[in-house]
Amino acid sequence: GAGVSQSPRYKVTKRGQDVALRCDPISGHVSLYWYRQALGQGPEFLTYFNYEAQQDKSGLPNDRFSAERPEGSISTLTIQRTEQRDSAMYRCASSPTSVSTDTQYFGPGTRLTVL
Amino acid sequence: AQSVTQLGSHVSVSEGALVLLRCNYSSSVPPYLFWYVQYPNQGLQLLLKYTSAATLVKGINGFEAEFKKSETSFHLTKPSAHMSDAAEYFCAVRYNNNDMRFGAGTRLTVKP
Numbered sequence: 001g002a003g004v005s006q007s008p009r010y011k012v013t014k015r016g017q018d019v020a021l022r023c024d025p026i027s028g029h030v031s032l033y034w035y036r037q038a039l040g041q042g043p044e045f046l047t048y049f050n051y052e053a054q055q056d057k058s059g060l061p062n063d064r065f066s067a068e069r070p071e072g073s074i075s076t077l078t079i080q081r082t083e084q085r086d087s088a089m090y091r092c093a094s095s096p097t098s099v100s101t102d103t104q105y106f107g108p109g110t111r112l113t114v115l
Numbered sequence: 116a117q118s119v120t121q122l123g124s125h126v127s128v129s130e131g132a133l134v135l136l137r138c139n140y141s142s143s144v145p146p147y148l149f150w151y152v153q154y155p156n157q158g159l160q161l162l163l164k165y166t167s168a169a170t171l172v173k174g175i176n177g178f179e180a181e182f183k184k185s186e187t188s189f190h191l192t193k194p195s196a197h198m199s200d201a202a203e204y205f206c207a208v209r210y211n212n213n214d215m216r217f218g219a220g221t222r223l224t225v226k227p
Contacts (some may be wrong), residue, residue, distance in 0.1 A: 004158065031213065040124070042205050042217030043159070056213060091158065100209055101147050101166040106158035 002026070004107035006092050012113045013082055021077045021110045025094030032075050033104060034067055037089040049075060050098045082114045119208045121218035129226050134178075134193040136221045138206030141187065146208040148189040149215070150180055153203045162204075165189060176200070201225045 005024045013019050025032050031050050035043035045059040051072040060066070064082075069075040079086055089111050093104040122137040140146055147166050151159040163174025170182040176199075180191045189206060206218040 033213070033215070035217075040219070042207070042220050043215075045214050045216070048213050059214075093159075098213065100213065101164070103161050103164065104215065106151075106160070108156070108158045 004092055004094055004105050006107040006110050008110060009108060010111045014115050015082060015084060017082055018080045019082055019112065021090050023075045023092030023107060026105055029094035029096055031095045031098045032069055033093040034077050035091040037091055043091055084114045087112055087114045119206050119216055119218040121206050121221050123221055124219065125222045127224040127226060128196045130198055131195050134196045136191040136204050138189045138218060139187055140208045145184055146210050148182060149207040150191050151205045151207060159205065196225045198225050
């Protein structure tokens with residue numbers, strides 16, 4: 001079946017603009033995660049959902065970042081008033097259940113560049 | 116706080132040689148441990164995971180890792196490297212929550 005998809009794959013924006021990054025998880029997966037990965041670093045946890053409920057948003061850097069998953073499927077990560085330091089690869093992952101030992105399946109990521 | 120350290124940001128081996136990628140975690144409570152591989156322009160793919168069953172875990176593509184509680188380690192090995200193994204490898208830890216912490220990654224180069 002189809003894996004996790006993310007769009008757009010590349011996004012270039014000017015400082016101060018808002019961006020919305022989309023994640024389409026594997027069908028039927030309960031949990032959905034967002035990560036940010038800077039160059040030369042591992043993914044850094046941002047937030048996660050079980051169904052439509054946001055369970056943990058402790059990794060979101062500040063209040064310019066928000067995420068939603070209104071129908072328990074597709075999720076959107078929104079960054080308002082982007083800054084150059086927001087430039088990174090944003091990765092989404094989903095897992096079949098919320099069990100901690102479940103494998104997370106990652107999408108290809110969205111490369112965000114803020115000029 | 117849970118964290119994971121990968122020793123060596125770059126590892127280079129010859130084709131056919133042993134691959135050893137190091138991962139240590141910091142915690143008094145054994146976590147769940149994962150190794151992911153990332154090929155260029157692709158998402159992270161699970162290689163293997165330790166979930167408190169057998170301490171020696173076998174994964175895809177001939178990789179395996181051994182959980183050693185006394186050393187707080189989960190090193191990744193493969194007896195004989197192939198050119199196709201060239202990629203970036205990430206170790207990750209997770210406890211009874213959904214906060215997965217990744218190491219900084221190790222880039223593996225395989226020389227012909």
